[in-house]
Amino acid sequence: MKNYVRRKLFAALLSGVVLSMPIFLFAQDGEPTIKLSVIENDTQKICNAVVMVNDTTPVKGTDVNFYVKRFFGLLPLALTETTDENGEAKAIFQKQLPGDSVGNITLIAQLDDDESVSDHVVVPWGIKAKSETTFNKRELWASKSNAPLYLIITSNAIIAGIWGTMGYILFLLFFRMKKSGLDYEP
């Protein structure tokens, strides 16, 4: 009985060691991280992503995606790039994209295998956005006080014309009708 328990305990210990081996080995490599930076010269704007493990070991052959953050999603900046022996992947920024009011856009680099591993950087590479608000302008969809002038003029002209005509008929009825019959002897 004692031997049986001993054997079982040994088997459990052995299987525990065997099962934890890959985890142990993987943990040895550490979590990969990505760091995005930009290189800008007279001719080119380049996004440079460096993938490392434990912040020291470059990861070679990993696919990296580059994006620009937009309102409702991520706009791919280039095709998927693969890291070299230095753990670096580069993408050339060639687009003319609208940025915020000062022209800032957000560049993002992500690992293709794991989207949670990403980094972003804000650069003034976008086109300055001009805010075109129609809030206080005369538009069809504006408030009552900002109705388009052409609509106010035409509608009031029609209303005045029709009601003026009816007003004339009412004038005839109330002020002329009775008067016209006063001196008349049938």
Place this chain on the structure above:
Amino acid sequence: MEKLKTESGNGETEIQNNISENGQKEKYKLMEKELMLYNEKQKIETEKRQMEKYRLMEEELLHPIQKIGLAGKVWIGFLVVICLAGLYAYYIQETKSKYETISLRDYTMWGVYISTFVFYVALSLIGALMSATLKLIKFEWYRPLSRIAEIIAVASIMLAGVCIVAAMGRPERLYYLFIYGRIQSPIVWDVIVILTYITASFLLLFIPLLPGIAICRDRLTNKPAWQKLMYRKLSFGWKGSPEQWKIVKKSLKILAILVIPLGVSIHTVTAWLFASTLRPEWDSTNFGPYFVSGAFSLGAAAMIVAVYVLRKAYKLEKYLTDKHFDFLGKMLVFLSLCYLYFNINEYLVPSYKMSTMHANHLLDLFSGETAPTYWLVILFGIAIPAVLPMLPVMRTPLPLTIIAGFAVIAAWFKRYLIVIPGLSHPFLPIQDVPQSWMHYSPSIVEMTIVVATFAALLLIITVFSRLFPIISIWEVAEGDGFNILKINKPVKKEQV
């Protein structure tokens, strides 16, 4: 001597000739005088006969006002009871939870109230069609029909307003429309055009009624004091002077011209309430003319029914003749064919393309849940009125009234089919909502209010016809060749 004789002989002949010439002249003068006297006598006789004929006409057309029989009182009482039931239903609607009293939900937020509103607006075009248009193009047979058309127009446009108030809920907020309404909104255009049309229609009813009110004032001396006072006040001192006639004729001409574009506008703007949205069922440039043509076809059908009922009830066969039914039948055919044309445009073109958005709604109409109603409406509201009255036998009073009666009922269902299925098929599929949100069927409260508005329409027409001549006496007399300036004068007291 001979010369003298000859001269004297010549003188005698001359004298004799002069005498005979003078005699002939006198004779001629005498004859002329006699002829003049005869002509004057004839003229007086003709005038007398005309006056008698006119007085008889007056008597016959005032008959419905003279005395209201038992049947008439029961009819009015019945209509009043239904109207009171409607008022009570409205009280329930406004004082209890609307979720329980009415079936309107997030999707179908316009139910029978708006369908009935569209129906009444369509019906109100009867004034522009039967009175103003026929008057302007000088179709003489319009004369006994104009007043009937005008009172239907005024009553229906008033009740269209009632339907809007019922649909709105919270009637105390009605004035918000005027305070906060945006001129950019089709709803505000509709409010403006309805108020304008109601005023113009009322004037078109009232101005030609003035001589009629004066007749009531002078003739109906046995009426209660309030009624006599009403006639006195409303006749605006009518004495039938040439200036007064001039004012009436001038005002009528202006109003007839004004009412036609107004009538077309009111229903076009009502169509825009729908067409200015992005719902695929209503997103149509055809909607304005489609609505207007439907309104004209409804107007002709309603006129036939009204003429038949009034002719029977008030024994007006002499004035509302078979000839009128013949003309109205032909008019119904023409207007139904026009309506058919716009229906083809409205349904056939989108069906040919059958885009996903349209298919949802169209297949429901053609072969889905609402198909029986849709095809019955097409049959009774368009096909039969467009075809059957082509046969002369179908243009006789009873068959034509039956055809027109079904066309009027179909016209109401047509508006139901425009409003409700359009709302039941939104862009995004209806999901995860209570059952009552998916299908609309009007509640008892809603139907009571709608039926009460129909009763109110009939009540207004009935009461009006019991207070004022339902056929314009002077217009009919003028059409019969009477000189209205001479005939339509106030009756002196001793003549009464």
